[in-house]
Amino acid sequence: MTLDLTLPPTTATAPAPRVAPVAAAAPGTLRTAELADLVRSIAARPDRWRPLVRFQESGRWWTRLDAPAGVDVWLLTWLPAQGTELHDHGRSSAAFTVAAGTLTELRPGDDGAPVPQGFAAGRTQTVEPGDLHDVVNAGTEPAVSIHAYSPPLTRMTYWGAGPDGVLVPTRTVDTDEPETDA
Numbered sequence: 001m002t003l004d005l006t007l008p009p010t011t012a013t014a015p016a017p018r019v020a021p022v023a024a025a026a027p028g029t030l031r032t033a034e035l036a037d038l039v040r041s042i043a044a045r046p047d048r049w050r051p052l053v054r055f056q057e058s059g060r061w062w063t064r065l066d067a068p069a070g071v072d073v074w075l076l077t078w079l080p081a082q083g084t085e086l087h088d089h090g091r092s093s094a095a096f097t098v099a100a101g102t103l104t105e106l107r108p109g110d111d112g113a114p115v116p117q118g119f120a121a122g123r124t125q126t127v128e129p130g131d132l133h134d135v136v137n138a139g140t141e142p143a144v145s146i147h148a149y150s151p152p153l154t155r156m157t158y159w160g161a162g163p164d165g166v167l168v169p170t171r172t173v174d175t176d177e178p179e180t181d182a
């Protein structure tokens with residue numbers, strides 16, 4: 001079942017500070033800072049994504065958006081309590097921006113415990129290859145986000161606490177879909 005919900009108008013936001021590139025991108029791919037610019041530019045054009053927005057009670061919903069070569073861009077929607085699990089994006093760099101609502105990203109702290117960070121509409125986050133994160137709509141309103149991966153996502157590894165509490169990989173899935181639960 002899908003729901004068509006009316007979203008609040010997006011608000012113009014000041015551009016977030018650029019993130020310094022951490023490494024040269026492989027030919028034909030974009031670095032996280034460039035992916036951040038890309039998702040921000042798409043979010044700033046609601047005509048490109050707002051008509052596509054759908055929500056799904058059974059889980060997060062997504063659809064692919066037009067993207068330059070070497071990049072996959074996805075529109076994701078999140079009803080309250082919908083989220084991912086702790087994961088990495090394999091060799092892909094990634095960035096996401098919140099286009100409506102608020103999302104919470106959790107990353108392991110020094111002791112492995114998740115540290116939450118809220119991302120309101122207009123905020124952008126970068127995810128370097130090897131970074132672990134989890135994303136959830138911890139709020140009470142639907143959320144919409146735009147995600148870019150370069151090279152396109154091919155593999156995700158999920159992580160969980162082992163017997164001694166240290167994070168260990170629990171499963172790896174081959175996927176070209178974003179933030180999948182599979």
Ligand SMILES: [Fe+2]
Nearest residue numbers: 087089133179
């Ligand atoms: Fe992710």
